[in-house]
């Protein structure tokens with residue numbers, strides 16, 4: 373006799389596909405998410421498939437940043453799958469969602485690094501008011517224009533730009549909330565995995581450059597959905 377799980381990942385997956393063909397990506401996302409969360413981790417192939425289709429549905433919903441996050445996991449589980457080629461097609465050198473031009477790619481990488489450096493220095497780890505977010509965004513924008521104006525970025529490979537983004541100073545106000553122990557905001561290291569250069573192959577064995585793999589920069593939107 374065959375035993376059925378209480379949640380059937382496969383049934384959720386099939387329903388997800390149905391919703392997609394009916395042009396209901398919001399419902400498809402719900403189904404694929406259910407499939408992902410009930411799929412046993414040992415079934416890497418199925419999990420990768422579910423994550424890939426979740427990404428497809430998120431793209432149809434115009435949520436590219438969340439789609440990328442799903443593709444990151446899908447392609448890691450199955451490096452030679454369609455998820456890998458979809459991922460490579462959609463990410464830029466920073467492992468972020470590719471924008472309409474290279475300067476925007478640079479800007480969003482810079483913005484994410486600086487915004488997270490700010491947020492990680494706060495106990496709450498998030499923006500508490502829109503005013504706070506606006507001020508921080510404006511300061512990052514000012515710093516970005518200064519960096520562009522300095523001319524130092526031109527002709528640099530992404531890995532060198534990234535180092536520059538991280539070291540470029542911004543004096544954030546602290547909104548009277550939280551400082552780190554040394555009384556100043558530190559630039560966080562987002563490139564877990566340490567000393568690998570961005571253009572070197574990732575140590576996880578994916579075959580991708582570190583910056584497009586485990587060292588990728590996640591956007592504010594991705595992280596705030598964690």
Ligand SMILES: [Zn+2]
Nearest residue numbers: 574576585586
């Ligand atoms: Zn990796």
